[in-house]
Amino acid sequence: MTQDGHLAISGNADLVMVRQQVRVVAVEAGLSLIDQTKIVTAASELARNALIHAGGGRVSIVVVEDGRRRGLRLTFSDEGPGIPDLDRALTDGFTTAGGLGLGLGGSRRLVDEFDVASAPGKGTTITATKWARG
Amino acid sequence: MTVHADVARRRITELLGSADEQILRRWSTIAQASADELRELYQALRNSLAHEGDDLTDVRGLLAELSRSRARQGYTPSDTARAVYSLKEAVYESVEDDGGADALRGFIWFSRLIDDLGLYTIETFATAREKVIMDQAEQLLELSTPVVKLWEGIVAVPLVGTLDSARTQVVMEKLLQILVDTGSEHAVIDITGVPAVDTQVAQHLLKTVVAARLMGAECVISGISPQIAHTIVTLGIEFGDIVTKATLADALAYTLRCSGIEFSERRHTRIAVRTEDA
Numbered sequence: 001m002t003q004d005g006h007l008a009i010s011g012n013a014d015l016v017m018v019r020q021q022v023r024v025v026a027v028e029a030g031l032s033l034i035d036q037t038k039i040v041t042a043a044s045e046l047a048r049n050a051l052i053h054a055g056g057g058r059v060s061i062v063v064v065e066d067g068r069r070r071g072l073r074l075t076f077s078d079e080g081p082g083i084p085d086l087d088r089a090l091t092d093g094f095t096t097a098g099g100l101g102l103g104l105g106g107s108r109r110l111v112d113e114f115d116v117a118s119a120p121g122k123g124t125t126i127t128a129t130k131w132a133r134g
Numbered sequence: 135m136t137v138h139a140d141v142a143r144r145r146i147t148e149l150l151g152s153a154d155e156q157i158l159r160r161w162s163t164i165a166q167a168s169a170d171e172l173r174e175l176y177q178a179l180r181n182s183l184a185h186e187g188d189d190l191t192d193v194r195g196l197l198a199e200l201s202r203s204r205a206r207q208g209y210t211p212s213d214t215a216r217a218v219y220s221l222k223e224a225v226y227e228s229v230e231d232d233g234g235a236d237a238l239r240g241f242i243w244f245s246r247l248i249d250d251l252g253l254y255t256i257e258t259f260a261t262a263r264e265k266v267i268m269d270q271a272e273q274l275l276e277l278s279t280p281v282v283k284l285w286e287g288i289v290a291v292p293l294v295g296t297l298d299s300a301r302t303q304v305v306m307e308k309l310l311q312i313l314v315d316t317g318s319e320h321a322v323i324d325i326t327g328v329p330a331v332d333t334q335v336a337q338h339l340l341k342t343v344v345a346a347r348l349m350g351a352e353c354v355i356s357g358i359s360p361q362i363a364h365t366i367v368t369l370g371i372e373f374g375d376i377v378t379k380a381t382l383a384d385a386l387a388y389t390l391r392c393s394g395i396e397f398s399e400r401r402h403t404r405i406a407v408r409t410e411d412a
Contacts, residue, residue: 016296019330037330037361038368044332045369092370100333106369 009047009076010056018047022061022074029063029072030132039072039130042110045103046076046126052097054080054124064129071112071131079123086116142240146225147183149237153228154180160224165217175200176221194254201255202262211259215252222248279305281312288320288389289313290382294327302338306345313351320389321346324382326357336371343376352392354378356385 007018022043026036043059050057057078064073083089090108095101108114111128118124150157158176162169178192197218204214222245229237279301284290289312291305309321323339325331331339343353356379358366366373379385390397 012298015298019296023329034361034364037365041330041332041365041369044330044334048332048334100337100371102333102370106333106371109368109370110365 006058006060008056008058009050009078011051015044015047015051018059019044022072025061025063026072026130029070031072031130032133035130035132038110039074039128042107042128042130043074045107046074046128049103050076050078050080050124054078057123066131069131069133071129073127073129075125075127077123077125082120082122082124083116083118084120086118138236138239139243142236143183143243144240145232145234145236146229146240146244147180149225149228149232150176150180150183153231157221157224157228160227161221164220164223167217171200190251193251197251197255198258201258205259205262211256214255214259218252218255219248279308281308283316283318284322284386285390285393285395287316287318287393288322288386289316289318290322290324290385292324292327292382295329297328297335297338302342306338306342309342310345310349313346313349319351320392321351321353322382322385322389323353323355324357324385325355325362326359326382328357328362331362331366331371333369333371336366336369336373340373340376352377352389354385354389356380356382 007021008014009018019040022040023036026039031039047057047059050059055078057076057080059077060075062073062075064071088094090105091101092105093101104116107128111130113127113129115127116124117126154176158169158173161176162172165172175193175196178196182190182193201211201214204217205211225244226241229241279291279293282290282292289309291309293305295301297305309323312318313321323342325339328335339355343355346353354377355373358378358380377388379388
């Protein structure tokens with residue numbers, strides 16, 4: 001991990017690193033076992049998307065607090081081709097890479113807050129937050 | 135420029151020859167290595183420099199050997215590189231004694247050459263390490279995918295760790311081969327040891343099940359923990375008509391029943407099988 005808490009995603013081995021690191025920080029943030037598994041799975045999907053569609057990217061993993069509760073925020077960013085039609089990309093079963101087509105939409109359901117900023121040619125930034133249930 | 139450079143190079147080569155014992159002694163002092171250990175390397179370097187064309191093959195070979203033997207003695211790659219770099223200091227003393235412009239200019243060239251050789255020792259070290267890691271990764275791939283026989287006609291694959299494309303490939307090939315070899319009709323894929331099931335893992339599992347089906351075998355997926363079940367449902371993955379069980383024991387009981395094997399408690403069978411209403 002780099003100084004500012006970023007992990008690079010440039011190969012399949014990095015997906016393992018991302019999953020492990022997210023798991024460590026999720027435990028730190030006090031997420032339950034089910035929520036840990038959910039955010040780890042979402043991280044796996046989003047990291048793989050960055051790898052497959054943009055050839056790589058990076059992720060920052062931070063513990064956040066909103067006064068009442070603690071949580072985990074993942075920010076994936078890449079400089080890839082961007083998502084031309086976001087609604088379609090979020091539709092279950094829509095795939096351009098031969099997968100199940102559930103990665104992006106499924107990830108949105110796995111976390112509490114989900115935000116996609118993308119424009120064709122400008123890359124994609126996805127922010128996903130999971131709060132610990134107190 | 136080139137004329138100067140050639141003259142400068144020749145001057146350094148001459149110095150390496152004329153002051154060889156002195157340089158070697160200083161080098162071994164600074165590098166804290168025995169002169170015998172360094173002599174061969176020094177001679178090889180002199181030989182390569184004496185011939186045109188910078189053929190450093192011999193020197194590199196010796197350096198690789200030095201790097202390996204020092205690594206065995208517990209030196210770090212930096213220590214080895216530093217030992218190589220200290221030759222610069224030893225040679226510089228002779229260059230200073232000479233004091234000529236050619237020698238000084240030649241020293242710059244010599245210094246760059248030694249820098250490259252020092253880096254080479256680090257590279258050798260890294261390559262050796264990488265090879266070890268790759269070998270281990272391969273062994274792990276083989277080790278981590280055993281196919282075990284549970285009963286006549288029932289085999290199981292306990293999966294542990296991350297399922298990526300390469301591992302799924304190995305698992306699938308092994309499972310299909312075992313199905314043929316043993317003539318088994320049932321296979322249990324146990325994912326208790328898989329920490330997270332994402333869409334790719336699910337897709338790999340589904341493909342394996344379909345491939346086994348094509349060969350006439352039925353697969354049961356077991357070891358689905360509550361958190362994994364939760365995640366799979368939220369992701370929206372459908373396992374269709376594939377039989378899934380919470381534990382390996384449940385899966386074994388299920389496959390036994392499918393094979394027509396029944397146990398009754400009255401006969402004091404030591405295998406307790408939980409029966410479910412059909």
